Amino acid sequence: MIKVGGIFAAVGIAAMLASLVSPALADPDNNQLIIEGELIVTDVAAPDSSPLDHIYSGWRFRSPETQSLQMDDFENPGFVAVDAAAETWETADGSEGKSCASCHEDVSSLAGLRAELPKWDEATNKPATMENLINRCRTDRMGAEAWGWEQKEMVNMTALISLQSRGMPVNIQTDGPMAEWMEKGKDLYYTRVGQLNMSCSNCHEDNYGNQIRSDHLSQGQINGFPVYRLKWAGLGSIHRRFKGCMENIRATPFKRGSDEFIALEAYVASRGAGLAVETPSVRN
Structure with missing residues (x-):
């Protein structure tokens, strides 16, 4: 059951939404995302199960200036974090004296993993996220302390x-x-919560392409996470974004790594089937 921070009268909610959401100012543009000579797919026909006709990456809703940052790995501010992680990959940690490279050798051996996460994990009898898998390696194989989600x-x-x-x-x-987790995530996606009595779908399905306050609403696709947000001046996880959205509508957010956010992550990822992984993406 989702915790609710309070309710407004229906008339008040309608008035607030009318004041926050303006008519469409910019639909998804027709720009192409090309990085290192590779065309990154940013729009595809929606699957039959989708309530949308077409799905678009959040990159297509950003300003040309923000888009350009992601088109050049040298300019992409997220690569500072990538370079730091490359050093960590080779660094031994924990009681076993192992590094990530001790087992996986080159990080390229994990190509394809991000595209299929979260995925079912028999060991825990629930879906596993990237964070779950990393921490399992650290605690079970390296004898190192688990990292915090953020x-x-x-x-x-x-x-x-x-x-x-x-x-x-x-x-x-x-x-x-x-399937059960997808249904749970779908229920969370469409359930109105918080003082603003809003759901994920109110912004990212009903109003994408519109402006809400100073932000241009996308479809809320997560194929670019972890994402470098200019607002954050750093990288952030999918669950950090979920938490921020719930706080924006004045609802009590779930914890990062909670079953609720894992179910929501799985469902939202399924809504972007066919879009290319963009990590690290750059957003406002």
């Missing part, structure tokens, strides 16, 4: 590993044991 080393490492899948289409399992 700890710098964790976010940096998720960016480095995710980069290996850049250009690959998002393709996560939605059936079998994942």
Whole structure:
């Protein structure tokens, strides 16, 4: 059950939404995302199960200045974190004296992983995120302490590993044991919460392409996470963004790494099936 921070009268909610959301000022542009000579897919036909006709990467809703930062790895501010993680990858840590490279050798061996996460994990009987997998390696194989969800080393490492899948289409399992989690995530996506009585779908399905306050609403796709947000002046995880959205509508957010946010991550990832992994992306 989602915790609610309070309710407004229906009339008050309608008035507030009318004041926050303006008519469409900019639909997704037709620019192409090309990085290091590779065309990154930023729009695809929506799958049959989608409520949308077409799906677009958040990159297509950004200003030309922000878009250009992501088109050049040298200019992309997220690569400072990637470079730091590359050093961590080779550094031994924990009681076993192992580094990430001790088992996985080159990080490129993990190409494709980001595109299929979260995925079912038999060991825990629930979906695993990138953060879950990293911490399992640290505690079970390296004898090292687990990293915090938003700890710098964790976010940096998720960016480095995710980069290996850049250009690959998002393709996560939605059936079998994942089906129940997809339904849970879908329920969370469409449930109105908080003082503003809003759901994820109110912004990212009903109003994408519109302005809300000073922000240009996208479809809320997560194929670029972890993302470098200019607002944050650094990288942040998917769950950090979920938490921020819930706080914006004055709802009590779930914890990063909670079952609720993992289910929501899985469902939102499935909504972007076919879009290419963009990590590290750059957003406002």
